[in-house]
Amino acid sequence: MxxxxxxxxxxxxxxxxxxxxxxxxxxxxxxxxxxxxxxxxxxxxxxxxxxxxxxxxxxxxxxxxxxxxxxxxxxxxxxxxxxxxxxxxxxxxxxxxxxxxxxxxxxxxxxxxxxxxxxxxGEETQVGGFLSLKHDWDGVLCLPGTHTKWVHVSANEAVSFRTFMTGEVFEMLSEQSVLRHSIKDGWDADAFAAGMDVTLSRPETLAAELFSIRASDLLLATPSAELRARLSGLLIGAELAASRAYWLGQQIAVIGDSALSDVYATALRAQGAQVDIADCEEMTLAGLTAARNLLG
Structure with a gap:
């Protein structure tokens, strides 16, 4: 047909x-x-x-x-x-x-x-789609990805936003830096949480903590899944420390790929944040539909 x-x-x-x-x-x-x-x-x-x-x-x-x-x-x-x-x-x-x-x-x-x-x-369309489905929603939208966006929305407007290159930095470190020899596949939730706790409280230690991943591989034969998760935790912890003014005490919705959204939601909930997750494709289509309706 x-x-x-x-x-x-x-x-x-x-x-x-x-x-x-x-x-x-x-x-x-x-x-x-x-x-x-x-x-x-x-x-x-x-x-x-x-x-x-x-x-x-x-x-x-x-x-x-x-x-x-x-x-x-x-x-x-x-x-x-x-x-x-x-x-x-x-x-x-x-x-x-x-x-x-x-x-x-x-x-x-x-x-x-x-x-x-x-x-x-692109992300503005997901924001617009979210707001078209949730009128008068006030809070912060987190759109994780290669370049993660934190967007403060109020009165159906985007008030301010900040971009973090966390995803791209993770890719570069795991594929192009010395850490590529240690970072393979796998995941360890405890290692992620431990890494995040370090940089959330002491983001200035990030550069040193990154090299400790390589040293842990060489000296302690730490499993790759643990090292990969720790790298992610260190980077997202530093991002959360820098974006604290956006998310602390706010209603939060995460819009992104389901696996990455779960990682961010877990990180935020560990800090006591109230977090909902919205599907990125659904929000994109809702935003494009809303944009079409503007044509009259």
Whole structure:
């Protein structure tokens, strides 16, 4: 049976392209490719999109609502940042000019903060999706990933946010530093908690504690699962220490990949925080649906 989309939702990141055929807020079909923004020149974006969605198009025009790095300066069209405090979703998505006649393509702008300087693209759609489902929710959203975002929201606006490169630092240390010889697969919850406790209370010790991972491997033959979890705990502990002003005493929701969300939720609950978890794909689709509704 052929799928015909009422509209198409798109999450277009640096490395991946994901699309959903939509009818209202219902998903009819989904597809994906590895043609992320970093692999495409401007003239190639439309072709990459049509490869996935052409069979979903009807006789008329189909609206496409996209978020992510597709709106970066190097993307299909630059969607200028909205400055916080502001609604997570800009009042009007940016239309891509000169598209295939069967498409009307719009890109959701990201958010920027002037002091301290910070930006986001893609996560604002998850924030907007969360708020569209939970009106008047006040608190802090944690969006863990390669670059984890902490976003203070109030009165249905993003008030401020801060980005931590914890995920990227973990990847670099475990794959490119001397620790690559010691960090393999596996997980140890106790080792994670112990590492987090160290840097949450004494973040200034992080650099020394990192090398102790290698030394523990060489001298004590500590299992790789324990070392991997300790590295994660040390880095997230330092992040929680630096972001304490965001989460301490606040209502918190974590939006991300389920496994990583569980890690952050466990870390926060260990500090007595009240934490809920929301599915990142569900929030992305809710945000893209809300952005489509802004078109009128």
């Amino acid at each position: 052929t799928t015909q989309a009422e509209w198409i939702a798109v999450d277009w990141g640096t490395s991946k392209l994901r699309v959903w055929a939509m009818s209202g807020g219902e998903v009819l079909a989904t597809a994906h490719s590895d043609k992320g923004m970093s692999k495409l020149a401007k003239p190639e974006f439309e072709t990459a999109l049509l490869e996935l969605v052409e069979d979903w198009l009807g006789a008329g025009q189909t609206d496409v609502i996209a978020c992510g790095m597709v709106g970066a300066r190097q993307g299909w069209v630059e969607a200028p940042y909205s400055e916080v405090p502001a609604p997570a979703l800009a009042p009007q998505p940016i239309q891509v000019p000169d598209t295939d006649a069967r498409l009307r393509v719009f890109v959701v702008p990201g958010l920027k903060q002037m002091k301290p300087a910070d930006v986001m693209r």
